[in-house]
Amino acid sequence: MSIQRVVAVVQDGAEPFGLGAICEVWAEPYHPDDDNPVFDFTVCTEHPGVVTGRAGFDLVVEHGLEAMADADLVCISPKHDFDHHAPAVVEAVREAHERGAWIFAHCSSSFLLGQAGLLDGRRCTTHWRYAEQLQRAFPKALVDPDVLYVEDDRIVTGAGSAAGIDAALHLLRRHFGAKVAATAARRIVVPPHRDGGQAQFVRAPVREHEAETLAPLLAWISGHLDESLTVERLARRAHMSPRTFARRFRDETGTTPLQWITNQRVALAEELLENSDLGVEQIAQRAGFGNGATLRHHFTRVRGIAPLAYRRRFTCIESA
Missing domain, CATH: 3.40.50.880 (Class I glutamine amidotransferase (GATase) domain)
Incomplete structure (x- = not known):
């Protein structure tokens, strides 16, 4: 309907x-x-x-x-x-x-x-x-x-x-x-997408200085979604141990690093499906899923619709 x-x-x-x-x-x-x-x-x-x-x-x-x-x-x-x-x-x-x-x-x-x-x-x-x-x-x-x-x-x-x-x-x-x-x-003037599975509230207090938050790292991740983003790599970039990083990440975002990154990748794939004529394999590479099968799995799980079905619903672009 x-x-x-x-x-x-x-x-x-x-x-x-x-x-x-x-x-x-x-x-x-x-x-x-x-x-x-x-x-x-x-x-x-x-x-x-x-x-x-x-x-x-x-x-x-x-x-x-x-x-x-x-x-x-x-x-x-x-x-x-x-x-x-x-x-x-x-x-x-x-x-x-x-x-x-x-x-x-x-x-x-x-x-x-x-x-x-x-x-x-x-x-x-x-x-x-x-x-x-x-x-x-x-x-x-x-x-x-x-x-x-x-x-x-x-x-x-x-x-x-x-x-x-x-x-x-x-x-x-x-x-x-x-x-x-x-x-x-x-x-x-709100974020374009907060995943429904995100926690209703987070435990971390508001921090006075940007350097005390993960905001700069989150922005960096959003620009490097096509790369390998392991917890270990992100923890090193944040100058924390993996365990401390994972705890801080959940405190500030209400979700895990894997869930947050997957949702960002799905959102990027969604944008590319609507606004480009790239094929599913190309989109999978740009969004960091590696291959079309992985993209289809995560996209369908998160959005409830396959990537090409999504493209047909919201654009006039057809691609293999």
């Missing part, structure tokens, strides 16, 4: 950042500098009129739940009292998914999906602070508290705050390609 019509559902106690993050990605008007897709975007609620907001302001919403009837994507905005949702809203979301719509639950709105029975047997996440509560409330759900977002059978659940933007960019990338997602990220 191609996403064209997007509906955000709000309830009393609406969290302003949650709704704002949804609007930032899906309600943006066309701009010639971006050449961005424009969506038929609607905000709805159970009883049209005034919807109370949490942070000292209210919303005036004109549309009722019938707006969800033909939505391609339903975005559930979080609310303050997140473990209580109106039965009519729960049922409307369940019906939307049953007829084939995508559902995105931002932050604690995952609880609404649990009440709709949509988390049973599915991987999901929510803000780390509420993950145990979500698991207790819905024991059949497969709650992962350590990730930014999860996609499972047209249901996307995101962790707190900024992770909602990461999840929305993931959906943009999935349906419209890396270029569209990167353009949206540039406009919002």
Whole structure:
């Protein structure tokens, strides 16, 4: 299903950042500098009129739940009292998914999906602070508290705050390609891609000096993805033992060196598939995978689609 019509559902106690993050990605008007897709975007609620907001302001919403009837994507905005949702809203979301719509639950709105029975047997996440509560409330759900977002059978659940933007960019990338997602990220001024499996938070404190962080090394890695990047080599470059380096890397990035580098290589391959006529073997070399078979394995595992199928979906370029 191609996403064209997007509906955000709000309830009393609406969290302003949650709704704002949804609007930032899906309600943006066309701009010639971006050449961005424009969506038929609607905000709805159970009883049209005034919807109370949490942070000292209210919303005036004109549309009722019938707006969800033909939505391609339903975005559930979080609310303050997140473990209580109106039965009519729960049922409307369940019906939307049953007829084939995508559902995105931002932050604690995952609880609404649990009440709709949509988390049973599915991987999901929510803000780390509420993950145990979500698991207790819905024991059949497969709650992962350590990730930014999860996609499972047209249901996307995101962790707190900024992770909602990461999840929305993931959906943009999935349906419209890396270029569209990167353009949206540039406009919002956020990183173009944070992998869903990245940890929700990292243990390392903010450091005062760049030399005390791995940021320069990460930038260097991004420019040398076609080379052999072993932990031993990177540790030497960072002037650390391999064990200390691996621990520091996870503390600062929330993932392992291998996972981070693989995701960067997949992102580079994605860009080359969209914007060049290079063959899979050439792309594999440039991205550091070595050969096409390795590229296909990692690309399909991370993106859920084979490289050439990805190219056919998002470009007019055909290559062997």
